[in-house]
Amino acid sequence: MSASYRIPFNKPGLAGTEWQYVSQAITDGHSSGDGAFTKKCHVFLEQLLGIRKALLTTSCTHALEMAAILLDIAPGDEIIAPPFTFVSTVNAFALRGARPVFVDIRPDTLNLNEELLEAAITPRTRAIVPVHYAGVACEMDRIMDTARRHNIAVVEDNAHGLFGKYKDQWLGTFGTFATQSFHETKNVICGEGGALLVNDARYVERAEIIREKGTNRSRFFRGQVDKYTWTDIGSSYLPSDLLAAFLYAQLEAAQQIQTRRERIWNRYFEGLSGWAARFCVGLPRVPEHCRQPFHMFYLLMPSLEIRQALIAHLKEAGILSVFHYLPLHLSTMGLRYGGRVGEFPICETVADRLLRLPFYNDLSEDEQSSVIEAIEGFSAFSQ
Numbered sequence: 001m002s003a004s005y006r007i008p009f010n011k012p013g014l015a016g017t018e019w020q021y022v023s024q025a026i027t028d029g030h031s032s033g034d035g036a037f038t039k040k041c042h043v044f045l046e047q048l049l050g051i052r053k054a055l056l057t058t059s060c061t062h063a064l065e066m067a068a069i070l071l072d073i074a075p076g077d078e079i080i081a082p083p084f085t086f087v088s089t090v091n092a093f094a095l096r097g098a099r100p101v102f103v104d105i106r107p108d109t110l111n112l113n114e115e116l117l118e119a120a121i122t123p124r125t126r127a128i129v130p131v132h133y134a135g136v137a138c139e140m141d142r143i144m145d146t147a148r149r150h151n152i153a154v155v156e157d158n159a160h161g162l163f164g165k166y167k168d169q170w171l172g173t174f175g176t177f178a179t180q181s182f183h184e185t186k187n188v189i190c191g192e193g194g195a196l197l198v199n200d201a202r203y204v205e206r207a208e209i210i211r212e213k214g215t216n217r218s219r220f221f222r223g224q225v226d227k228y229t230w231t232d233i234g235s236s237y238l239p240s241d242l243l244a245a246f247l248y249a250q251l252e253a254a255q256q257i258q259t260r261r262e263r264i265w266n267r268y269f270e271g272l273s274g275w276a277a278r279f280c281v282g283l284p285r286v287p288e289h290c291r292q293p294f295h296m297f298y299l300l301m302p303s304l305e306i307r308q309a310l311i312a313h314l315k316e317a318g319i320l321s322v323f324h325y326l327p328l329h330l331s332t333m334g335l336r337y338g339g340r341v342g343e344f345p346i347c348e349t350v351a352d353r354l355l356r357l358p359f360y361n362d363l364s365e366d367e368q369s370s371v372i373e374a375i376e377g378f379s380a381f382s383q
């Protein structure tokens, strides 16, 4: 899609050591799951976040599916999520038979509106799945308090939010579970990949079993049992060690990656603030008590028409800018669950007006200047 664009939306960044680590995994003879590099990634994430257990998965989608199985989600259950998110946030639970109940997003951070949460809870609610959009934290104090009072599990969809914090606590460490994505569009990548973070020790052993096709193979490999067998439902959720080798190279370079992304994000923000204020364009909002991981830079344009015109204008300049999620309640599946136009007005207007700008580790100053200049040259406002 991006081949014809001078400045693509995303370019997977390389740390430089990926080839070396992948070839090491090949020559070491362990290319299936849970080899040496997978273990290194687990330790990296566990030490960074101070969590009980990290388990690499083949995607964030699969980590969410594991969370749904671990919570014994079943037909008749409900889960609460924002409608402005990726399909997997709710599909993982719908797969187990749960009904998604949506709660509109806040107009500032575009995260699930914690003030509307309580009203959506019913005796059937089994999980709340907040999404830290663009890695900016949801209001976790209120969400965790509501969840505790109703005895409902929280699964943080932290696909965007590795390295983000809420009031000095890492995102991914609040919920019973959290899920990460290492898809090539994220800050730290391995093509396709993810992780399940298990913050409650009671779930660790079953999580290992579900990830290993419903077997206790992990215990067998650790010498804790002398043969392994089918003990639960599960699937093959663990990635090849070749992917883990790629990911470990990226994790080791995380600090450099984050420094670059912070510089790019700040330059967009400073470069576009005056223009945005003049034309009533919204820029990302990061509350004081949140530390963001510089995952994304977006504009909130005044209308759908103006957003589409800016996409076309940037395309003319060889720059690919993209919108984001379509409201889930208005998707084919969402309508089947009873979704109605106008039901979640903030989500609907944001979906129409949001535009993401090119954002990748290797975006050069010249490229970024050209994106900013092209935006400043957009004339639809004066028509």
Ligand SMILES: Cc1ncc(COP(=O)(O)O)c(C=O)c1O
Residues within 6 Å of the ligand: 059, 060, 061, 062, 085, 086, 088, 089, 131, 157, 159, 160, 180, 181, 182, 183, 193, 194
């Ligand atoms: C909020 C959110 N959750 C989950 C996912 C799914 O991630 P993955 O592609 O790793 O399955 C995405 C994808 O970008 C996402 O944006």
